[in-house]
Amino acid sequence: MAQLLFLGKLADLVGAGELSLPLPAEAMDTTALRKWLDTSRDLDGLLLEPTVRIAINNDIVQDPHPIQDADEIAFMPPVGGG
Amino acid sequence: MAQLLFLGKLADLVGAGELSLPLPAEAMDTTALRKWLDTSRDLDGLLLEPTVRIAINNDIVQDPHPIQDADEIAFMPPVGGG
Amino acid sequence: MISLTPSPFDAADTLRDFEAAINGAGAVVSFSGYVRTEANGEAVTGLHLQAYSPMTERGIETAAAEACKRWPLINTRIIHRTGDIAPGEAIVFVATASAHRRAAFEAADYLMDYLKTKAVFWKKELTPNGDYWIEPRAGDYKDSARWD
């Protein structure tokens, strides 16, 4: 099972802050995962936006990056505190 | 009697922070006063330096500016706090 | 020192503690950021700040280390709230200490630009008409680009 996190506004837009799921065979890198999730949850391109970065186990990665079950995979929209 | 104030380092260099004295007839403007004081107190040009500004009754003036007995005349070297 | 905290903190108390650890510095600059009571003419009932630990802390530590490389700092202090924050409460506090003021000013400015545009937080403004996720403004990105 991979742990998917949807941070910030993505939690509202995806409809969940966290999802635990087994990665399907066609989504074993970050680019493929974006497409698969976006299509299967009918998100109209939300997760394909380049402003949405992906972190694997707390490190930001560049697409396409290999992923595996047991990874924590975070989808991060633009950040900013203060 | 005019009240002369020597501020900052000028008090040490002139040897007095304050002097009360009647203005002599030859020193009735700021330019003349600088020269007269500098000469009579043997200050070697100290009071002629353009970085030394003069304030009359708490207002900075440009040389030559008329002065009179009863004025408070301050000699101000370069300022800076903080 | 860097802290994330879900509880209110007092900027003046933090400045006092910081001043006790500046080791003869001549200059201390502090920045405190507060939840405004209104934004764009609309009342604000609060702010929600989400962090992603430990990435958030690690990023701030890296930014503070970079500030210490760029300027001769004697000390730095950063506190950032997380969770729900009420109007008027402090969201963020940054303090810098150095021998001379320019380093302290610039480093505090730099750290705030980092926190505003690059620190790993997401921010939701709560208003009577609904809640809105807010992202850095164009001016924030422009400020931040001054240091590139």
Added chain:
Amino acid sequence: MISLTPSPFDAADTLRDFEAAINGAGAVVSFSGYVRTEANGEAVTGLHLQAYSPMTERGIETAAAEACKRWPLINTRIIHRTGDIAPGEAIVFVATASAHRRAAFEAADYLMDYLKTKAVFWKKELTPNGDYWIEPRAGDYKDSARWD
């Protein structure tokens, strides 16, 4: 509010009082300047600050009014010590409050440049080897010229 004081003051207390009067501002910047414990590798036993009232106060008031013209400030606070000041004690405190941080940072920076190079003070550094009147450094004048 502007004060000259011959007595020690506490920067953190002053920040606390200031924060009580910022009326929903989003950003507060403070600067505290301290007597360093050494300068140019030599011990400093104190600083003596001479003012010339009311010219000193009037000049600072004019600078604060100019800052309020240049930036949208909600409030400002300036305290400056006079007389003899011990190492580690605060000489000067400046705080600015505004809706956004850039105005608060720039106005505090501007006011400090005014205080360092144009405010009507004379400053003597007391050391074990003698007392030295000190004038602004070239860098201070350069900083100050940024605003002309």
